[in-house]
Amino acid sequence: MKILAYSHRKDETEYFKEFSKKYNITVVLTEKQPSMETAELANEFDCISIITTIIDAELVKKFHEIGVRFISTRTVGYDHIDLVESKKLGIHVGNATYSSNSVADYTIMMMLMVTRKMKLIMDRSNSQDYSLIEVQGKELPNLTVGVIGTGRIGKTVIKHLSGFGCGILAHDIYEQEEIKSYCKYVDLEYLFKNSDIITLHMPATCDNYHMINKESLSKMKNGVCIINTARGSLINTDNFIEAIESGKIGGAALDVIEHESGIYYNDLKGQVLNNKDLAILKSFPNVIVTPHTAFYTDQAVSDMVENSIRSCILFKEDKDNPWQIT
């Protein structure tokens, strides 16, 4: 069988070689992103593998016309694909899970960086200001962390975090027995009110769009730290910026922001960007902004490639596919 892998990066090449050999299939690689212009490359492929490029209704339709039957995204999130249109046309969509340690460890690193004021410490020492002014931090064992979303990544954050000795509150509509010895499940109101650090680990859905907004922020502790390694759409950025300016939010680390698509993963040095929020957020000394890199480890990239290939094979063989969404 043959798969066309769009948006191929050099760091994926070895894994594509290894796993196409292991599973005895052909994978054709292109650095091009899927678009109306590049859709024809998928001629004669019924499975394509993509990353985070937006696949809107028009592009879903185009792929369907060309004969594509399965779109596998080498990512956990699949909110970049128009599922309504794909369901309508009967074109199937799958995601790919990968080592949850990648995002979980990065999340904890961000918590530590925010609570220890690392952005300010590094900025200051880069300009030879080695004073202690304004860089006193807090210790995790004295803090309570609220984890919203206890799927694969949230669960791993909780397990790894438990070694730090902090209080851990958790919220999810589905409770996980295996982490109940490390955390206390509570309702959202309680979590907002009692957490010093809040970290988000849910997929983006219509129901949780802008769940961090003026109202939810008003319920939180003054000086709360917020970590987002999930999706930008979970946060109302205008309300968030106001809360940083007022001091309601004491620190934040954002690996994702609204409207990051087209900016992140590109070298845009010297260009004028059209995302004012990014410029404002980056300007705050207590806000760390990173370009959606929490996932980016050797193990995660290997898993993304392997599981996308496995998912296409399962689809073709009409077998149970744990990654198939529609």
Ligand code: COI
């Ligand atoms: C995901 O897998 O959903 C991610 O957030 C990482 C991806 C954008 C490369």
